[in-house]
Amino acid sequence: MSIAFGKGLSARETPIPGLVVLDLPVHGDARGWFKENWQREKMTAAGIDLPDFGPVQNNISFNDAVGTTRGIHAEPWDKYVSVATGRIFGAWVDLREGETFGAVFTAELDPSTAIFVPRGVGNSYQTLEPDTAYTYLVNDHWSPDATYTFLNLADETVAVEWPIPLAEVEISAKDKNHPRLADVVPMPPSKILVTGANGQLGRALRAEFGEHPWIEYAARDDLDLTSPDLDSARRWREYGAIINAAAYTKVDLAETESGREEAWAANVTAVAALARIASANGITLVHVSSDYVFDGTKSGAYAPQDALSPLGVYGQTKAAGDAIVSTVPRHYIIRTSWVIGDGPNFVRTMASLAERGIDPRVVNDQTGRLTFTDDIAATIHRFLDEGAPYGVHNVTGTGDSMTWYDVARAVFKVTGHDPDRITGVSTEEYFAQASGVVAPRPRNSVLDLSGTPHLRDTPVTQKLAAYTSA
Incomplete structure (x- = not known):
């Protein structure tokens, strides 16, 4: 696994409002590496305009094989995503009501990169290395009564260019049956x-x-x-x-x-x-x-x-x-x-x-x-x-x-x-x-x-x- 060491803390805007990519400093030596995955005080000092979104849960999704593909899911809470080990190709689609509905952004994430995903933006990823640990903070607890919005990974309108063709990877039955963009019910505002x-x-x-x-x-x-x-x-x-x-x-x-x-x-x-x-x-x-x-x-x-x-x-x-x-x-x-x-x-x-x-x-x-x-x-x-x-x-x-x-x-x-x-x-x-x-x-x-x-x-x-x- 190749990690970009020595980056300065910085942020990059995306075409999706509120979706922000962060470069994280990772410090490494012969023993391994260390990073501060979420450091609010330093982010604020660096002028990074992220909400103090108040995470209440930290989740880790471990993926054995290359090509594991999950999503596209939009939830009614904010999410802060990074990886602890490995590397992913991520795809995010704006599924909120408004002018940017259907806007797409893709990027690769390794431990030196994170992304803030605002409420209602569909989140998905495909692993590019074995033993990838995908981590994320959320500011609400999962509930069966919450409102969720989904988009099919193979939707032709957003046309995500997956590094590994979807026909060659394992996808859950639920993800295969999610609607195309034309049939998606947009995520309503908070x-x-x-x-x-x-x-x-x-x-x-x-x-x-x-x-x-x-x-x-x-x-x-x-x-x-x-x-x-x-x-x-x-x-x-x-x-x-x-x-x-x-x-x-x-x-x-x-x-x-x-x-x-x-x-x-x-x-x-x-x-x-x-x-x-x-x-x-x-x-x-x-x-x-x-x-x-x-x-x-x-x-x-x-x-x-x-x-x-x-x-x-x-x-x-x-x-x-x-x-x-x-x-x-x-x-x-x-x-x-x-x-x-x-x-x-x-x-x-x-x-x-x-x-x-x-x-x-x-x-x-x-x-x-x-x-x-x-x-x-x-x-x-x-x-x-x-x-x-x-x-x-x-x-x-x-x-x-x-x-x-x-x-x-x-x-x-x-x-x-x-x-x-x-x-x-x-x-x-x-x-x-x-x-x-x-x-x-x-x-x-x-x-x-x-x-x-x-x-x-x-x-x-x-x-x-x-x-x-x-």
């Missing part, structure tokens, strides 16, 4: 779970992501996030992302004894459970946060890295949830403000008052930006599709900041009513006659958008017109 699916953001996410077999929309009755059985409620390794749109948002009721308990259960206990599951299974956790994590005393816009200082119970629970989610390796904390979506909201209330001839008193000392749920949903979609940097991102409407009084005037104007019918009042004046508990509000809810990628810029007046006419 699942996405949307919690809080019946809320205003949940409904916007459903409209944005659509109805697909790999997207699951779960309301409170479908999935109890505080259940002690949550870890076994799903086969979590099948999920690529969880979008947590479930939250307790009754700001004033959160100040009551029962409301405080509910707020902590939904905004902290449930979030902690999702964070634990996401961390354990390599899932991207998308969590929606709030301007209420700040006290509103800053003179300028709040940046993602600003220290949290919530005033009331609701803000405290959201801040606690943010801190928990920040420990998840793959996370997006979407911090937003003044959310307007499908259903009852401030904009529709003002439009109704205008239509009914009621002249409202509206707070004029709280400043922020309206954020529409369809814009939040579209931004989340872009983050997941395009791979925005993990961390905290401010996601609100764009343009100049406004007070609630300014928003009310804009609503009256776009609906054809006189905005001067509105009276601006302070927060203290507005709540002076309140019969129940009133939570403290941040006076400044403006979030800094300068570092937010993929934000959709839609004029506020255009959005107001659409919502008031719906």
Whole structure:
């Protein structure tokens, strides 16, 4: 067996997205050789952009004879392949849904070479030397309930040029009976779970992501996030992302004894459970946060890295949830403000008052930006599709900041009513006659958008017109 000693650690891209070939340093002398087959720290230092895919199983397939041929199998997990002894000819075919479906890459692997095979890419090989030990790490355990996709080794469309003709080698009966490419059912994407699916953001996410077999929309009755059985409620390794749109948002009721308990259960206990599951299974956790994590005393816009200082119970629970989610390796904390979506909201209330001839008193000392749920949903979609940097991102409407009084005037104007019918009042004046508990509000809810990628810029007046006419 000839091994290439003295290589530097490096990576090579292939025509199949995510399929990466690695050259590995192998150190040898008269006694034999040694290599670090998977060394995450050195790979990162070398600038090799491989996911830290969290392997949970290490397998070895030993092959006695030259010409042993296996595959083409695509599994719903990532795989890191090399050989311990011997040499193989490998063939990989993209069997995922998308533009590169059917793309082929072939290469020889010896102990100085490895390849990272992403989920849904068909993997196969043929041994070129006797006593070949084919090794691979995977980030999920085999399950009969998992989704698998197969392609016939002799498929004429991908036309793999096997070094040893298939008619001359031993192939299993199953591999011989796998379908040709035209009959292959592509591997679907990793699942996405949307919690809080019946809320205003949940409904916007459903409209944005659509109805697909790999997207699951779960309301409170479908999935109890505080259940002690949550870890076994799903086969979590099948999920690529969880979008947590479930939250307790009754700001004033959160100040009551029962409301405080509910707020902590939904905004902290449930979030902690999702964070634990996401961390354990390599899932991207998308969590929606709030301007209420700040006290509103800053003179300028709040940046993602600003220290949290919530005033009331609701803000405290959201801040606690943010801190928990920040420990998840793959996370997006979407911090937003003044959310307007499908259903009852401030904009529709003002439009109704205008239509009914009621002249409202509206707070004029709280400043922020309206954020529409369809814009939040579209931004989340872009983050997941395009791979925005993990961390905290401010996601609100764009343009100049406004007070609630300014928003009310804009609503009256776009609906054809006189905005001067509105009276601006302070927060203290507005709540002076309140019969129940009133939570403290941040006076400044403006979030800094300068570092937010993929934000959709839609004029506020255009959005107001659409919502008031719906």
